């Protein structure tokens with residue numbers, strides 16, 4: 001069965017870009033969320049195998065969302081989507097239980113490599 005993915009980013013074009021890369025490579029994008037609060041809700045509802053998580057978002061940021069999701073499901077597999085200059089936040093996310101990170105602008109090969117490693 002295809003691996004179920006939840007994509008979290010406040011920018012619609014970023015979600016579209018990741019969705020495009022993953023669905024072309026056999027992953028099943030089951031949901032999207034545009035902030036951390038919605039991400040937590042969708043995670044509970046959809047129980048994805050993997051979540052890609054933006055850091056800077058309104059309502060609740062990606063770091064807080066990782067902490068919430070990990071509280072509900074210690075085995076959650078989350079990959080952070082970061083921008084240049086967010087190293088400190090990436091470290092905090094990893095310490096909070098995120099598996100890996102990818103840096104914007106996204107390179108399809110790097111996205112797929114991180115996803116394969118995370119779920120493999």
Ligand SMILES: [Mg+2]
Nearest residue numbers: 010054056057
């Ligand atoms: Mg953002």
